[in-house]
Amino acid sequence: MKKWVQEHHFLIRKIHSLLGVVPMGVFLMEHLITNSFGKFGPEVYNEKIEWIQGLPYLLAMEIGIIFLPILFHALFGVVFLWAWKDNSLQYSYSRNWRYTFQRVTGVIALFFIGYHVWKFRIETALTGIPVNFDLVAGAFQNPLVFYFYFLGMVSIVYHFTNGVWSFLVHWGITVGPRAQQISTYVCAALGLGLLYIGLDALWAFV
Amino acid sequence: MKTVRFKIKRQQSLDTAPYWEEFEVPYRPGMNVITALYDIAKNPKTADGKATSAVAWDANCLEEVCGACTMIVNGKVRQSCSALVDALQQPICLEPMTKFPVVRDLRVNRKRMFDALKRVKAWIPIDGTYDLGEGPKLSPQDQHIGYALSKCMTCGCCLEVCPQYHDRSPFVGAAALSQVRLFNLHPTGKMQEEERLETIMGEGGIEDCGNAQNCVRVCPKDIPLTTSIADLNRKTTAYALKKFFRS
Amino acid sequence: MAVRKPKIIVVGGGLAGLMTTIKVCEGGGTVQLFSVVPVKRSHSVCAQGGINAAKNTKGEGDSIEKHFDDTIYGGDFLANQELPKRMCEAAPAIIDLLDRMGVMFNRTDEGNIDLRRFGGTLYHRTAFAGATTGQQMLYALDEQVRRFESENKVQKFEYWEFLSLILDENRICRGMVAMNLYTLEIQSFAADAVVLATGGCGMIFGRSTNSTACTGSAASIAYQAGVHYANGEFIQVHPTAIPGEDKHRLMSESARGEGGRVWTYKDGKPWYFLEEWYPKYGNLVPRDVASRAIFKVVKEMGLGVEGKELVYLDLSHLDRKKLDEKLGGILEIYEKFVGDDPHKVPMKIFPAVHYSMGGLWIDTNHMTNISGLFAVGEVDYQYHGANRLGANSLVSCVFGGMVTGPKTLEYAKGLQKAYESFPSTLYDQAVLKQKSIHEGLLKSEGSENPFKIHEDLGKLMTNHVTVIRYNDKLQKADQEILKLIERYRHISLSDTSYGANPVLPFARELYNMLHLARAIAISAFHRNESRGAHYKPDFPDRNDAEFLKTSKMSFHPESPRLVYEDVDQRWIKPRPRKYV
Structure with a gap:
């Protein structure tokens, strides 16, 4: 396994980076928008959930487009942490902090997604509890869960949008300092937008 | 006193x-x-x-x-x-x-830095030191870029501040990567472009850069290290795709 | 049977050493390359302005003959003419070679190598890579050597210091002894030939434009082993350097080549004394002339800037973009070390010891008077006569290497007895001798500190053996050096451990510096004339009848011997040297 990873180093890194944007990033945006139906009340929300749950080939899509990419991204993300020796306190440049946060938020996101998937996808599937507005709202009664979701939301949005910035560098799209600076602004705007959408939806369940 | x-x-x-x-x-x-x-x-x-x-x-x-x-x-x-x-x-x-x-x-002991230069084949493979006439022409613009890169004195500042460079990571680091860009930019060096790109596509190569970009902040010679790395990202990506679709 | 590959030892990894190495590898030999620093950090990196070659790309009618004439004239006719002539002939192809290796020379709009002006010539003859030409050239050669290293033709010994030659019973050089600076371990190395490419000796003057590795120690070891030290009195003092506490930092002649002007205040107004005194060459007179002029203005006339030993080197009238393109490297140095912006204010500079025209005596094959021992680069004496022209050092280093490499192979192939056939005792004894010196120093319990002695040596040499020389002071300098040698017998080292002890190697270098300093002072004392960089107010004229001769010092612990040798003047006859 180790040898295989070493031999396919370039490919794995590139897939890891690509998966973070497509499909994971795209799915994230879709998911946040779907959540926002919670703003229109339980009925609308439940209707949309049912629609999604009624999609053909749902399980295959979930596995192929969501679970496997996340698994791959997470697995190698954790492996890559091995090469991380932080020095952002000593060399306190903003890019260095963003590099550090990318790794911290990645780890938080991993725990968050694990909990989230277990709670709202696997556990419900095993026990037959219906997934709907009330289930989410019920879970948020516990302030710890709510704060965890808040933290998870911030982490995921940061990890994704800063990841987009890195992706653009990593794939050689933004090369010069000016292009990278502009992409910083664009990614920050995207991040703030997604954060608003995500948190606003979170509040809808309180 | x-x-x-x-x-x-x-x-x-x-x-x-x-x-x-x-x-x-x-x-x-x-x-x-x-x-x-x-x-x-x-x-x-x-x-x-x-x-x-x-x-x-x-x-x-x-x-x-x-x-x-x-x-x-x-x-x-x-x-x-x-x-x-x-x-x-x-x-x-x-x-x-x-x-x-x-x-x-x-x-x-900074031997590791010099070994990295060996790994990335940081040289122009000339046919010999005999009189073979003039070298290739070079535009002043390319000279500017090349000169900025060739000022690297292998001091190690970029590696000292790199959170991805340390004893348990095989990363070659910004200095050596930037040299790949330098030699691939030279009209003769370009002929071995793919060979040189190969040297940085394995473990410890360009993919190990974490984009913390501290290197460019501390480089005493103001070498555009992060531009070099991003440029090589583009080149290696294009080369990998080319290789895949032609395989 | 496989053909025996000659094995050559090269000591020193600057331009000359690396070029020699490349040529040996190319010629089928193998090289063991020794250097006190990683070769990429050699002093050649400090060369700023450029490299001369009469490429005549500016339509000025420059030619190899003119380059040769400028070189000989600039050197006040003291150089033997054969090697300089061949060097000038080879120079244009050397530029092409470096270009092919990837040196980032500045370009014209058409993509050709740009040329600029330098001192001691009226032509655009100097190719350059910003203001870090030496660095760029060294890197190119370093890269080629790394390529050979990856093919196992070169074995590098970095952080190893040369300690002694190994001579057989016929005084033929069969190898050498070196120490590992990380461990102090002493080891012998056998070879068909040894090449010293160990650079200059600026550290003898304490503060100079030289790097800390330029102690002249290796040259002195060879001198003490019997190699003649030739023309040692010719020490170039560069007119424009930033005086510093640890070293004097060079401000390249290219600053003047690009239009920089030297001036000071006289009667409240800027006075461009070089332009006034030398209307034809102006600020681009050769270095010896410019340094003497600055000394005159500052020391005799008392017109130093702010009453100090400084004059202005002014670039502030020139276009900022052009300056950054062509002189970026040195402007950065000035800004970093002084804090002023030379785009805006004139730089404050003063002459500083820069280069040794003299060095180990070699023949036209670059071999010293010890068979099997070669010398190349600043450590040899052949190319620059009594004064080196700016931008000629780089070309002499590369050309010297191109001669030396093949000549060592030729010599090795002609050897009747190979180093392998000598008993190991020859080598072991040499190691034992060095070990006992080591141990003696480590045990020494005197009160003298080697760094203090070095400081005193530097002051002494700078005061008495630089731009203006008087016989009484030169004599005094020699006596004082003898006192320093006496003090040296009572040194103690603050670090007596093995490992990467920095004090012991320095102490060993210091001993060698002291003896080389004597050679310089004594040969300066005996040359009763003024020629090139050697100026005696008591003998203000050149005296060709008596002194158009190479001085050759032979070592002796108490009284070194000086003899003179005729100069090869086959092509250019001496004429008065004036730049007005």
Whole structure:
């Protein structure tokens, strides 16, 4: 396994980076928008959930487009942490902090997604509890869960949008300092937008 | 008499424990850290008068073109020759670089950097030193870019600050990567572009860059290291796709 | 049977050493390359302005003959003419070669190598890579050597210091002894030939424009072993350097080549004394002339800037963009070390010891008077006569290497007895001798500090053996050096450990510096004339009848011997040297 990873180093890194944007990033945006139906009340929300749950080939899509990419991204993300020796306190440049946060938020996101998937996808599937507005709202009664979701939301949005910035560098799209600076602004705007959408939806369940 | 206070991290060898010593040396206007180290060598006594040995450090050109005297001065990596005492807070704290094995005191062994240059084939494979006529023409624009890259003096600042570069990571680091860009930009070097790209597509190559971009902040020669890396990202991606679709 | 590959030892990894190495590898030999620093950090990196070659790309009618004439005239006719002539002939192809290796020379709009002006010539003859030409050239050669290293033709010994030659019973060089600076371990190395490419000796003057590795120690070891030290009195003092506490930092002649002007205040007004005194060459007179002029203005006339030993080197009237393109490297140095912006204010500079025209005596094959021992680069004496022209050092280093490499192979192939056939005792004894010197120093319990002695040596040499020389002071300098040698017998080292002890190697270098300093002072004393960089107010004229001769010092612990040798003047006859 180790040898295989070493031999396919370039490919794995590139897939890891690509998966973070497509499909994971795209799915994230879709998911946040779907959540926002919670703003229109339980009925609308439940209707949309049912629609999604009624999609053909749902399980295959979930596995192929969501679970496997996340698994791959997470697995190698954790492996890559091995090469991380932080020095952002000593060399306190903003890019260095963003590099550090990318790794911290990645780890938080991993725990968050694990909990989230277990709670709202696997556990419900095993026990037959219906997934709907009330289930989410019920879970948020516990302030710890709510704060965890808040933290998870911030982490995921940061990890994704800063990841987009890195992706653009990593794939050689933004090369010069000016292009990278502009992409910083664009990614920050995207991040703030997604954060608003995500948190606003979170509040809808309180 | 006005004096300058130094705090120096000392270490006899890699396998002995480091310790700190403080020194006080006479102040002269315009003096740099090297001047003070020579003062200590001339009068090897600590600030409290205890006899000690001269500090070991690496230096050669003393004008920031050889890269030898790189160390950590007041917490930041830099060349000690251009570290002017007037611009530093006292006590001036000197430590060896942390990413390379300590040889003694402030001396470290940067062999890994030179090995990296070997790995990435940082040279133009000329046919020989015989008179084969003029070299290829080069536009002034390309010369500008090339010159900026070829000023790299293998000092190691970019690696010292890189959170991805350390003893348990095989990363070649920004300095060597930027050399790949330099040689691939040269009209002759371009002929081996793919061969050179291959050298950085394996483990420890370009993919190990974490984009913290500290390298470009500390490079004493203002080399556009992150631009080099992003440019190589583009080249390696394009090369990988080309290779895949033609396979 | 496989053909025996000659094995050559090269000591020193600057331009000359690396070029020699490349040529040996190319010629089928193998090289063991020794250097006290990683070769990429050699002093060649400090060369700023450029490299001369009469490429005549500016339509000025420059030619190899003119380059040769400028070189000989600039050197006040003291150089033997054969090697300089061949060097000038080879120079244009050397530029092409470096270009092919990837040196980032500045370009014209058409993509050709740009040329600029330099001192001692009226032509655009100097190719350059910004103001870090030496660095760029060294890197190119370093890269080629790394390529050979990856093919196992070169074995590098970095952080190793040369300690002694190994001579057989016929005084033929069969190898050498070196120490590992990380461990102090002493080891012998056998070879068909040894090449010293160990650079200059600026450290003898304490503060100079040289790097700390330029102690002249290796040259002195060879001198003490019997190689003649030739023309040692010719020490170039560069007119424009930033005086510093640890070293004097060079401000390249290219600053003047690009239009920089030297001036000071006289009667409250800027006085461009070089332009006034030398209307034809102006600020681009050769270095010896410019340094003497600055000394005159400052020391005799008392017109130094702010009453100090400084004059202005002014670039502030020139276009900022052009300056950054062509002189970026040195402007950065000035700004970093002084704090002023030379785009805006004139730089404050003063002459500083820069280069040794003299060095180990070699023949036209670059071999010293010890068979099997070669010398190349600043450590040899052949190319620059009594004064080196700016931008000729780089070309002499590369050309010297191109001669030396093949000549060592030729010599090795002609050897009747190979180094392998000598008993190991020859080598072991040499190691034992060095070990006992080591141990003696480590045990020595005197009161003298080697760094202090060095400081005193530097002051002494700078005061008495640089721009203006008087016989009484030169004599005094020699006596004082003898006192320093006496003090040296009572040194103690602050670090007596093995490992990467920095004090012991320095102490060993210091001993060698002291003896080389004597050679310089004594040969300066005996040359009663003024020629090139050697100027005696008591003998203000050149005296070709008596002194158009190479001085050759032979070592003796108490009284070194000086003899003179005729100069090869086959092509250019001496004429008065004036730049007005």
